[in-house]
Amino acid sequence: MPELPEVETTLRGITPHVLGQQILEVVVRNPHLRWPVPASLARELPGRHVERMQRRGKYLLLFAGDGCVLIHLGMSGSLRIVPAYEPRLPHDHIDLVLPGERVLRYCDPRRFGCMLWLKDDPQHHPLLQSLGPEPLGEHFSGRTLFEGSRGRKTSVKAFIMDSHVVVGVGNIYANEALFIAGVRPTLAVGRLSAARCDRLADCIQQILGRAIAMGGTTLRDFVGGDGKPGYFKQSLHVYGRGAQPCTQCGTLLKEVRLGQRSTVFCPQCQR
DNA sequence: AAATCTCCCTGTAGGC
DNA sequence: TGCCTACAGGGAGATT
Numbered sequence: 001m002p003e004l005p006e007v008e009t010t011l012r013g014i015t016p017h018v019l020g021q022q023i024l025e026v027v028v029r030n031p032h033l034r035w036p037v038p039a040s041l042a043r044e045l046p047g048r049h050v051e052r053m054q055r056r057g058k059y060l061l062l063f064a065g066d067g068c069v070l071i072h073l074g075m076s077g078s079l080r081i082v083p084a085y086e087p088r089l090p091h092d093h094i095d096l097v098l099p100g101e102r103v104l105r106y107c108d109p110r111r112f113g114c115m116l117w118l119k120d121d122p123q124h125h126p127l128l129q130s131l132g133p134e135p136l137g138e139h140f141s142g143r144t145l146f147e148g149s150r151g152r153k154t155s156v157k158a159f160i161m162d163s164h165v166v167v168g169v170g171n172i173y174a175n176e177a178l179f180i181a182g183v184r185p186t187l188a189v190g191r192l193s194a195a196r197c198d199r200l201a202d203c204i205q206q207i208l209g210r211a212i213a214m215g216g217t218t219l220r221d222f223v224g225g226d227g228k229p230g231y232f233k234q235s236l237h238v239y240g241r242g243a244q245p246c247t248q249c250g251t252l253l254k255e256v257r258l259g260q261r262s263t264v265f266c267p268q269c270q271r
Numbered sequence: 272a273a274a275t276c277t278c279c280c281t282g283t284a285g286g287c
Numbered sequence: 288t289g290c291c292t293a294c295a296g297g298g299a300g301a302t303t
Contacts (some may be wrong), residue, residue, distance in 0.1 A: 165272080259275075260275090
C-alpha cells in the first residue's frame with residue numbers, strides 16, 4: 001500500500017523517464033477510479049510536454065502547459081514505466097504513451113486512486129488547498145503538533161493521520177512513529193506536552209526518512225516493473241504484530257481499533 | 272468547529 | 288479442495 005515513502009519512490013523512479021517528455025497518447029481503459037477519469041485528460045494532454053513533476057502529500061503532480069495531471073495511488077495503485085508492447089496486467093487502467101516505445105502505466109486493483117486533469121492552479125484545488133505541511137519539510141515540527149492540538153480531544157493517532165495537520169502519515173507509519181516515540185496512540189492529543197510533541201515529530205520524520213531511504217534501494221526494480229514494496233516490513237515494530245511480544249520489553253502488544261483503523265501498541269513502552 | 276461514521280473496491284487470509 | 292466471510296486501507300464527504 002503506497003504511503004508517502006512509496007509515492008516518493010515512485011516519483012523518483014519515473015521522473016527520469018517522464019520529465020521533459022512529450023505525452024503522445026492517453027489510453028483510458030477503465031475510467032472508474034475514486035472519481036471518474038475526465039475525458040479532458042485524453043483530449044488535452046496528448047501533444048504536451050511534462051515540464052515539472054512534484055509530490056504533495058501522497059498526490060503526484062505532472063505539470064504540462066496550462067494543465068496538470070493530479071494522481072493519487074489510493075491504497076493499491078502503482079505507476080510503472082514499461083515497454084510499449086508489454087502485455088497488460090489485470091487492473092492496468094491507464095497508459096500515458098511516451099516517446100521511445102515506452103509507456104507510463106497506471107494500475108490500481110481497488111480503484112481507490114484517481115487521475116484528474118486540472119486547468120487551474122492545483123494548489124487551489126479542493127483536494128490540495130487545505131493540506132497540512134509536508135512532514136519532511138521545514139514547516140513541520142513539534143510546534144505544528146503542539147499548537148495545532150491544544151483543546152483537541154481526539155486521539156494522538158487520529159491527529160497525526162489527519163492530512164490537515166500533516167500530510168502523508170498513514171496507518172502503518174503512525175503506529176510505528178508512536179511506538180518509537182513511546183506515546184500511547186489512544187492519548188487525547190490535547191494533553192500531550194510540548195516536549196513529547198517534539199519527540200513525536202522527530203520520530204515521524206525519522207520513520208518516513210528511513211522508509212524513503214530503503215525505498216531508494218529498490219528503485220531500479222521498482223521502475224523495472226514489479227512495484228511491490230515490502231522492503232520496510234522487516235523493520236516494523238508494532239504494525240501487524242498484535243498479541244506478539246514487544247521488540248523492546250517482551251510485553252504482549254495490544255491491538256485496538258481507533259477511528260476504524262487497526263492500532264497496535266506496547267502497553268509498557270507507550271504511555 | 273470538531274468528532275465520528277460511511278463508502279468506494281478487490282485481493283487475501285482465515286474458518287469451515 | 289473450495290466456498291464463504293471478514294478485513295484491510297486513504298481519505299473525501301456526510302452526519303452527528
